[in-house]
Amino acid sequence: MKVLLVYPKYPDTFWSFRHALAFTGKKAAFPPLGLLTIAAMLPKEWTLRLLDENIGEISDEDILWADLVFISAMLAQSKATVEMLARCRLFRRDTVAGGAMFTSDPDRFSGLVDHLVLGEAERSLPYFLEDLKQGHAKPVYASEAKVYCDIMISPIPRWDLLQGTMRSYSSVSLQFGKGCPHDCEFCNVTGLNGRIMRLKTATRVIEELSVMYYAGWRGSVFFADDNFIGHKKKAKGVLSEIAVFQQTYGYPFQFYTQVDISLADDDELISMMARAGFFRVFIGIETPEIESLKGANKHLNAGVDMPASVKHLFQRGIQVQGGYVLGFDQDTVETPRKMIDLIQTTGVLTAMVGPLQALPGTRLYHRLSAEGRLLGNSTGDNTDGTVNFTPKGMTREELAVGYRNVVSTIYSPEMYYGRLLTFLDEYRPNPLLRHHFSWGSMRAFVFSVVRIGILSQARSWYWRSFIETARRNPAAFSAVVEHWIFRFHFDRVSRNLIKPES
Numbered sequence: 001m002k003v004l005l006v007y008p009k010y011p012d013t014f015w016s017f018r019h020a021l022a023f024t025g026k027k028a029a030f031p032p033l034g035l036l037t038i039a040a041m042l043p044k045e046w047t048l049r050l051l052d053e054n055i056g057e058i059s060d061e062d063i064l065w066a067d068l069v070f071i072s073a074m075l076a077q078s079k080a081t082v083e084m085l086a087r088c089r090l091f092r093r094d095t096v097a098g099g100a101m102f103t104s105d106p107d108r109f110s111g112l113v114d115h116l117v118l119g120e121a122e123r124s125l126p127y128f129l130e131d132l133k134q135g136h137a138k139p140v141y142a143s144e145a146k147v148y149c150d151i152m153i154s155p156i157p158r159w160d161l162l163q164g165t166m167r168s169y170s171s172v173s174l175q176f177g178k179g180c181p182h183d184c185e186f187c188n189v190t191g192l193n194g195r196i197m198r199l200k201t202a203t204r205v206i207e208e209l210s211v212m213y214y215a216g217w218r219g220s221v222f223f224a225d226d227n228f229i230g231h232k233k234k235a236k237g238v239l240s241e242i243a244v245f246q247q248t249y250g251y252p253f254q255f256y257t258q259v260d261i262s263l264a265d266d267d268e269l270i271s272m273m274a275r276a277g278f279f280r281v282f283i284g285i286e287t288p289e290i291e292s293l294k295g296a297n298k299h300l301n302a303g304v305d306m307p308a309s310v311k312h313l314f315q316r317g318i319q320v321q322g323g324y325v326l327g328f329d330q331d332t333v334e335t336p337r338k339m340i341d342l343i344q345t346t347g348v349l350t351a352m353v354g355p356l357q358a359l360p361g362t363r364l365y366h367r368l369s370a371e372g373r374l375l376g377n378s379t380g381d382n383t384d385g386t387v388n389f390t391p392k393g394m395t396r397e398e399l400a401v402g403y404r405n406v407v408s409t410i411y412s413p414e415m416y417y418g419r420l421l422t423f424l425d426e427y428r429p430n431p432l433l434r435h436h437f438s439w440g441s442m443r444a445f446v447f448s449v450v451r452i453g454i455l456s457q458a459r460s461w462y463w464r465s466f467i468e469t470a471r472r473n474p475a476a477f478s479a480v481v482e483h484w485i486f487r488f489h490f491d492r493v494s495r496n497l498i499k500p501e502s
């Protein structure tokens, strides 16, 4: 059996970081961890090829080579996924699809895919493989809803399939655990992965890091957990082992992950993350509106002094990227302005702002559907400016205008520079990670000088920020370069968002 594992192309979104990747010569942010893991579950005698449309085109010959095509994707990749499925059908190649997008909304793809393998592949894929062997594979395989597998049976991803392409990615990823103990109404994590944290042992995490190390990887590693600190005690256990690994091998990796804001209250955990080599976290800050937080069941954010918490993390060497949402029922036309204020005072440079979207399978989706407010499918890109429901506290037009106002304001050079000064005053880079130098970062700096420092309209802010970096916080130099590159990307993407109204 010859099998092609296909990862469809991402659109040009905030999350793709496409315009930033060009500075470092990389083509995509991450390799497809799900497909690499699926590959490890397939029969050893099969011949496998993994092709990622984000790093190169997939030709008709590639599709014709295969007996079977496996596809996994997230909602944001739906357009490219449908196109790829149509090509496979044209060439009469059977397709097998699974992953979050197909599991959340299988009806959308019935008729387009030959075999849907839904839920966690560890549970549903073996039945498909057995039936395929017997020659009577069915159209749908679904594991029982809300019954989750032991994460330890998930195999180590087949990193060897990336031979020759690994360096096209800016980061690689692994998972320590799945699930989140919180239950925010808009989030699809608990529906897909449950509220009880399922975690790998420290030994297993170190084994996976070792595989990456010996595959030649050095640099950024993303822990693709829903919430890395969902079980703080066990997170501390694995962090102490990671710190030993990092010390032994001379800190080959710099880690980042997703957490909730309660990290800021646990100094021991922050220190352990810093010692293990974590330099950045993504946190769902969501909204400045307390009532909206409560309405969305995000109570853990409601009583938090967000600027103080974020600055505390900066001071301990952890950069913060924030997720923000507009359009909760309790939001009003005043909310966009308050959101801009919150983003500015916290000094979060990478602020991912998006209108609320009702994702299939979430409690929000069911509630809005019951209230007759659902207008259609979510695009899956929560920063593309679209809304798939009728908002309550403002009209759709007011929400769209408010959203564009937030994005165009926070990524204007002067506002970005203002946040950068706050960041410089607070951020204390992790000394354990300071020695890292790479030709990629040198290339990124030279390109940033040309494209931002000379050719862009933000050039005066760019140079001013280096003068301030030299004055206030020279150790933050490489972080400042990186943030200007990120801003270049966000500016490009936000201009496309704003265009339809101008």
Ligand code: SF4
Pocket (backbone or CB within 6 Å): 180, 181, 182, 183, 184, 187, 188, 189, 190, 226, 227, 260, 284
């Ligand atoms: S804390 Fe984050 S991951 Fe957990 S349920 Fe809420 S939004 Fe989802």
